[in-house]
Amino acid sequence: YFPRRVIPMLPEKLSNGLCSLNPGVDRLTLVCDAVISAKGEIKAYQFYPAVIHSAARLTYTEVAAILANTKGTEAAKRPALVPHLLHLYDVFQALLQARHVRGAIDFETTETYIVCNAVGKIEQILPRTRNDAHKVIEECMLAANVCAADLLERHKHPSIYRVHAAPTKEKLNQVRTFLKQVGLHLGGGDTPSASDYAELMPKIKARPDATLLQTMLLRSMQQAVYSPDNIGHFGLSYEAYAHFTSPIRRYPDLLTHRAIKAILQGKRYDPKGFDTSVLNTTLSPAARKKQALDKAAGKKKHEGDVAVWEALGIHCSANERRADEASRDVEAWLKCYFIRDKLGEEFTGTISGVATFGIFVQLDSLFIEGLVHVTELGADYFQFDEARHELRGERTGIRYQLTDRVTVQVSRVDLDARKIDLRLVTEAGIHAVLKNEARRAETEQQARGKKSTPKVAGPTAATIKAGKGKRAKSTATAEKSRSPKTHAKTGKKNRV
Template sequence: MKNNGHPSGLLDEFEGTVQGHRDGHGFVQRDDGEADIYLPPNEMRAVLHKDRVKARIVRQDRRGRPEGRVVEIVDRPEQPIIGRLLHEGGVWLVAPEDKRYGQDVLIPKGATGPAKVGQVVVVQLTEPPALFGQPVGRVKEVLGEIDDPGMEIEIAVRKYGVPHEFSEAGMAEAKAIPDKVRPSDKKGRVDLTDVPLVTIDGEDARDFDDAVYCEPAKVGRGKGWRLLVAIADVSAYVQTGSPIDIDAYDRATSVYFPRRVIPMLPEKLSNGLCSLNPEVERLCMVCDMLVAADGEMYAYQFYPAVMFSHARFTYTEVAAILGNTRGPEAAKRKERVKDLLNLSDVYKALLKQRSRRGAVDFETTETQIVCDDAGRIEKIVPRTRNEAHKIIEEAMLAANVCSADFINESKHPGLYRVHEGPTPEKKEVLRGYLKAMGVGLSITDDPKPGEFQAIAEATKDRPDSQQIHTMLLRSMSQAIYTPINSGHFGLAYEAYTHFTSPIRRYPDLLVHRVIKAILGKTKYTLPMLPTPGEAHAKLAKRLASRVKAPTQKPQKAVVAPTKEVQAWQAAGLHCSANERRADEASRDVEAWLKCKYMREHLGEEYGGVVSSATTFGIFVTLDAMYVEGLVHITELGGEYFKFDEMRQELRGERTGIRYAIGTRVRVQVSRVDLDGRKIDFRLVREGEDLTARAMKDKGVSSGGAPTKASAKRGARGKSADSAPVAAERMEAGPQSAMQAFKSAVKKAANKMKGRKPRR
């Protein structure tokens, strides 16, 4: 990289991806992993969100951020823009639904197609933006009215580029697949049709990846269990490089929305021939395990089989049977009760082994959106994990670990599910936080997952346990798919992969193919291996900008990855990035639905808990609705609030009032921005003046004079700021932004009086 003689290397050029901001400015996400570069609004006029650009740093802005200038547009991806068609002052234009695009798109008079004013449309650009000109486009597709049921999903799949239509070739191939297992399909497979395998899933499940069976068995010289996990054999029907396979790889995962699923595979496979439906024969891959009494994996084997599901259970039903083996649910399924008890026994053994291993196991609240027939939210309810959920979870973990060990021992390349420990920066933040909160435990320089679990256990009964556990979770890294096995930190496994969901995850399908190749003493090769060079490097950089690659331990000699390893790396990056894409699209739809739901509750008051504190305010999650919104710092009262990064809290300098994760508050719904997916709250004063209570606790009277208590503390040399806030609910009355601004300015001016200028 050239410096051009400029001090500090400000003129060094770099490549990256533009990320727009709804306020008009933007950033360049650098391919080299360095910090994002700020782009002022004038620089954003000639570029679009998601553009690939070459840029350079030209100055530091007043906040000390490096400010960039776009030198060249390297690539402008074919990206449709979704928005509402407007007609203003005789001009047709589309206001993008994704505000990160920053500019409306002009539509020539004859390019509106059949679209009507106010409808949601998809626009294809015909002229790019310029410094003195808006982008121009034409209406490519009309999605409908903004209030049409499911419109939020139609918008999200296009906004995030989620493939939602199968290719004609893929559909033709699916149509030609038989409707049931044929006698010829069973050749070379173990017949398990007499083994009472069952599926256990949620009430609303439509595709069934896995079936389970357990029986007592002699393991070594002691007692134990034989656990069978049978997984749908998708690889028997989806051949490498086939049209269905190409479509599946493009999607990489199924995407789940409220009331709708965009599957990875055509429905004939996902809900039909590959789904382990009850009382029909299905092809499967089996992980057959012997588990010792202490939960250790004694032995395992893989083989292709044909199975017959003897029952389709729901989690609720299984939990009820295990809770009362003489109850009405058990009476209906009496021939399967013993098998379920065996599953419960092996689960408890695996759970003990999990505890000894030191795996992280935090209890978190997941929610489910329940919609009516029109697609509107009826209610948001917490998902409860009962014993049946945990039984299936442990069984799937066991099968995944065995598949990773099988691939690893065979020295065959494949995709591992890697989850690394916290970065050095996150470790320092967590250490400082634990010390500031007086936890008494910390993490080492090379922490093990057991250290995190020990902290969670030691603090579970504290009033601020939710806050502490949230910080522990936030210090973790994201899991990714990669051929380089670095272990799974959270689960405390030396090797881990995904084997159990090939209907909805492409990495699982690849793992099945690898296992079959090993069993057949052959080698599975990814199609169309990329040629090492600039093209592959660009792909890796682009994907790595969205998904951070695992940290590799330094080696004595750096060996360039082979062509084969590069192919697996590219596949892992692709699957990881598209997994994030699916998550983002799902969250976007949920946020849209929640905003639309909360528009009907403007002005209403609710109790809630602070879920996050930032420099600009606090995020609050409502108790009854599980909806999160922002209380801006200007709504916290007429004083100066300082963000304490160590404690992750906002604290008022005058009153000492504190807002941290877990603080209970009462709020009013003040504003809903549907386009921005944002909900704003304001704090509500409830009964006693809580600000006065906080000031009293700090030792300051309402007039600002120190109380006797504070004077005594001062005499002992103890800072009043360190006093804890006793109030469970810490609330302050609402003030307008202008009032807060004036107060802050006045306070700053008073502080500056009498100060000598710095030399």
Template structure:
């Protein structure tokens, strides 16, 4: 009987539907992951590892490897091995593999699914966060809705730790050496080992890096050892060193990557020209900013009958960086270049990014070309992709080109004069087409920091976008659309740059806010980009236009890299992919490889396009956050010398705790605390989008001009505190009301004040009841309708570095 049982289990292992695949991979194949999951589902109850191994006839010398496979499945979120050693199917428990993202102050967090989930993120409260740090990969089980109607999650297991090292400040507290993490989303106590403190002897308050030896668990703190003392907090360049480590940015290339990069020739060889179109005699030019060092796109245009020929040539990075080679592995880990003031952390080693892959003038370079025929109405009639070799005729700057086109066309060098003038005419056609299409175009004020020789900020000045910027932008947009269309037409998997429109919840919020300002967004329940564009045109001359633009942008979802084409709402494109910047963006490199595969009659694949999209989108957000951190710190440092100075500014935001004011000319934002607004109790009225004084009736609206004094610039929090020193220009209560009260006897005026206070309190209570009632009704309707949860907001911006 026992012999028969063993025979059955052996047959069970042989029945694995994926056995042949496993045999092709391994000399001694184990049961496939899929078969293990299917057997667990058939069993209907969790299984112990020895029992599962016995069922699958795992031999004694195979047991260790079988156990490793199960642990790998647990890491990937396919199964859960609980504390009792029982193996459970993840889907049976509705388990989701997520990344923990803590709130800014570390008081609560969200579990963000690694694979986008229809139900969105899960909120995590303190009881779930013991021992978990920001960025950790965990398995989470949904618990239901919290009191605010949000999905709450329960952390079952920590799959992968995000932090091996922590950057922060060194302090001695009651004789115990501790590290206070620079990332405030890490709130756990971190105790430093005495041996490492004795070795490095840091001073109190200095910035250090420490390697975690044990992680926090229950009520026990994490323990770490110091590995590096970076220096004092205000040292030059310290803000970048902190940001790099705080956001875990890969900032040193591996030894293997650098050695591989050294072997790449610094000029084009004859063997590289095989099967390439020769464009060396064509006067292609690059147009970039004055400080740019890597040039990954060149352009040329000519008139052909009534149509235009537009050539966009992009550096052929894929010729030098092959899938899974040592350079590619480092590039994938970074996924994007990160730009800081005065420093760049490139995606590729310098001899590629600024050398052989950069379209420098007067040298041969390999490129991938999108060759388009565009009609006089701005429609792409035909396009073709092909590998080529080129020689840039000139390295031009935006300001230089705009100076020529606006005032001095006669002085454009003859070599590329015709092309440049044709490019400008074509740009005007494409711009008109863009407006007709209904793409959104916001004119936001960007700033740049001007540094002196000692690395100190001399001034902050606005960057003026001219038509030369927009000319290049339109050329890149056209090439990106053609790339997406080419991939779709040929059914080649790739990453598309998707941008979804507003969710029902965000749209409702936006309409309420606009109504308070006397504005309206067209389109009812389904606004199009054209409706957004029409509203943007209406607000173009308003003093609060920047705030309104931010409101419009926040109503939409965040742009993402995804394998399924969903279109780009902001640009009003049915399909869109990133093709034009493979030196600094990994998705562009993937698109180049995919296009080349189609041209060769092949298919290009990666292990998981879905995971690739999640990773590259995450790296993009990480880079943006690091850049913002550094910029905020530098602005705060710049304002330290301005404490006590008076500025005018505009109210750019408000909350219960105060007003945010953007200072004129220098475009830096600070905060006026609610207690500094005047001799009154001020309350933020969300129903009015205003801050209103209870007794005085003084009201601060969005966009109001105020006069403020700089009270403090705190480097540790990157916060600038302001105090009000002048009245609000457009927010004072009516003069008639103020004068009429002044004429009243003192005792009567006092009674009027009290009556107004009671009335204001009554209105607030009434409004509060209305809000609660509306929230209750909204929660009820949400439970019935169960719409998809909104993704994060997006900033529409075509980057050109």
């Protein structure tokens, strides 16, 4: 998905024609028909092929307006559809209740979209508004995906699931250490569940450092992938989950459809013509062990065994990442081109990433990210604390932490490398000293166990000018030539 162009997975005659759900025409479909209780529990379901005749094409904005006001302008345009939309909204409310009960994690993130002019230049970068209509569709799709996974499990038909592993021990230790420092605790011991994360979310919502805390929790998560080995979906708190709802744009969904159709016909779907030889080295130990056992038992290798599905999972996961990287690369170039006209201008922003070689800052209102290299942070030796996601000056004690607010100036733009270089505005360094003095005083107060608020001393001229003329050092000064992938990042989506 590019700002002005979509490259479909299937030929456009299929994706935009025969398979597209256009209003007023018949289309072939695979239906997931489910009975959902008032508590949001899926009591029964069935899959069957059918013909659908769409009555209307509705946008998210139109549906949200109808749900918000059933007597309003949008509702008046389509009065016959209002009862159906309200019924669907009741289903959503039930599913949402079940989501809370099972303890699924719901991180609040901001997605953006680019508005271009006729020649492809960026005019605006805007936050995407997520309304109730989006949530209705999301919950219904989740329900259909769960039914698809359950059907595959019940019939023991090989396929690829959308799996999300629990956080690694290393990530857990880091996030627990950080939470302990701010007086919070993540339950669940060595194996926390999604509900342990979910229980923590309301506790941090009203805190001034809520954004930082949520970012830390989000970064402790692993990436969801495709695999025939169903280990469940940690974030959504599902025992089995597959992708079923988007067979036009996601190949794993198409594989799920083929497997379900085979089950309905009492057959078995075996992928044909997929070469696994190039992927054999990346097969999991379980897949290699099964191959060895089959060979020892004299079994003939057939296309539907776990090795083929394992290879398909690896292939689809890699292609998903590749497509995302392509989209981010194009967006990064467009953003660099857009901000070239703003060289020398100052912006406020939020630290969105911290590395050994500097801090990434997302500029307010523009939603563009650039790098302040460690050599621009001041005449000090900065240590990178991975657990706290911060750079700390050894001599001055200045700390730059994830979600800190800073003021920066656009200093350099490299279109070819997709890089935007920023430098801290002088006042930003002074504010950092003030903030760190406050942090230090707060830490000392907690250590003494006193309830009174300590006085915070302002920075002296010596503090600001200390080391003037000396080159700033870093544990990774050699990394000044950053990786373009890291430097031009535009923020990953947390895919389910």
